[in-house]
Amino acid sequence: MDQGAAPPGRPRATLTDVARVAGVSAKTVSRVFSGGPVSDETRRRVEAAAASLRFRPNHLARDLRSGGTAATLGFVIGRVTNPFYAQVAAGVERVAAEHGLTLLLAASEDDPATERRCTASMLAQRVRALLLVPAGDDQSYLSPDAEAGTPMVCVDRPGQGLDADSVVLANREGAAAAVRSLTAAGHRRVAFVASPGDVHTHRERLAGYRDALREAGVVDTARWERLVPTPDLLEEAVHGLVRRPDAPTAFLAGNGRASAAVLRALGPSSDRAVIGFDDLDLADVLGLTVVAFDAVALGEQAARLALARVREPDRPTEHVVVPTRLVRRGSGERPPRTGA
Amino acid sequence: MDQGAAPPGRPRATLTDVARVAGVSAKTVSRVFSGGPVSDETRRRVEAAAASLRFRPNHLARDLRSGGTAATLGFVIGRVTNPFYAQVAAGVERVAAEHGLTLLLAASEDDPATERRCTASMLAQRVRALLLVPAGDDQSYLSPDAEAGTPMVCVDRPGQGLDADSVVLANREGAAAAVRSLTAAGHRRVAFVASPGDVHTHRERLAGYRDALREAGVVDTARWERLVPTPDLLEEAVHGLVRRPDAPTAFLAGNGRASAAVLRALGPSSDRAVIGFDDLDLADVLGLTVVAFDAVALGEQAARLALARVREPDRPTEHVVVPTRLVRRGSGERPPRTGA
DNA sequence: TTGAAAGCGCTAACAA
């Protein structure tokens, strides 16, 4: 945890220095930089003095004095390299920037202890609101801070033990819609393949898959469900499925990595239908039908919810569901094998 | 720029409150939370008091008092939705977290004025170091702050008018290596297709493309170079190229979007060789040969450079080049048309 | 429109 020493090259000018050079009081300089009634003539003098001293206002001091919260929005994501969270963070950043706030970003790496450290750090930095992709299965430890006035929003998964706003994807409905389009085309033997990075999301998608098959009169789906512990086992799982006597004629991949694995395992000339959850680069080139969603919008919604609660702390808790949509590109439109 | 009011729900406990409840001095509580010699018995009492008061230390105050810089690393990226920057940011975050720092992220949207606002905001927040993907063509305005002791690192593009460390990709070498593999296979008519999001990167890649063709004795390359202003014109450009009497037998795509456009325009059964710059989801499924690079490593390097300069402000300026590697998957290995 | 004094929450520099 060596943070490195912080040796100032040349000492920085302070507001008081600027005041002295400009021949005004500190408060007047403050008004120039933080808004307030200042005459044009005075403003000019102050700005000239500030420029000559290379003055940079110190927000640490400003935020400490006034109110005690910084102009930042904290966001604790799961795995930092997951491109999905990157898109969500992009949405948060965009809304934050619109409101003059900066994004403070940290990753829990899906570890509950790290989640605690990250959230603690952000609360210590007095973020204006805290957005969180819950990693552990208990966020009740955040309740005191929520009550103390830091708005919290759970993103992508609902938090547990914490009465917070939330924004999640329509995972169950999206999976069901995908499978419905398969059963409508006559498919009955549909597989679900995934390597569950996070439990909640995949439980929902699996439930949606089962919903749609049940609606079509298919109940014994367990034989086509493959939730493997690590992504490198996905291809093997697909190979195992196609060798079965009741081999599936269609596949729903639970996430992006699973989509790639299914396509790789089936080969380019397969006649089995495939739908992936989550859109991917080159999916259109490949003709891959997917359940798509707007991850950036999810982040934007989360940030808006957070800011709404900053303004109005007592508003009722809100749970937003971001819809998915089925993007048909061919691979999901292949009919069941006639001989099957 | 409405940041919303910040109405505290219940007033937060301060270090002094904890001290009173624990029956010790404020400084002792400070030592418990920021490290220092404290007896086990005292520590226990302080921690109990802190827990009962739901105390959260205030880093704003701590950082203001001690040294004046926050435990954050600032990173100003270009376009926030660009997945490349997301990967780079992931690398920065990882290294920052290892050192107990949080990532402060903002996007310039490739606009010089926004870049200035973002950097100003971060400097006002007293980031320990500032990483920047330069958007405008002049970063000299940051020199005073660099001299005042805030380490700066330019990422992905060199900054101009600023003597800062930098980390960039081996764009020129990567493009040259790709084209060399094509000319080695006998290709002479090689196209370069891109929609330059940023000037520097594409100028370098184009230069590498020309280098390699010149080495192979091909000099009049302009007829196969297509730098179109917007991505939606890429496919059209490819169609135009293949209709030429001297149509290219191979393509180098300047970035990910260009790769997708080339593949889409050529169609699935094309016999022309294609190499893309930047790896993509499903590129392996498609058999797309690419110039790949480690964007996360680029971010890690940048963060390490920044932290090295925090520790040692007077070390010589360092310019790191992150290598690329050619990943052969088939599409780049197609021989030139025999009849061409 | 401007200024003087006080203090936000914490820690540096002492001392004990």
Added chain:
DNA sequence: TTGTTAGCGCTTTCAA
């Protein structure tokens, strides 16, 4: 190992 005093840079409150 613990406490006291002062003050980080700024803004609040009040007054002029």
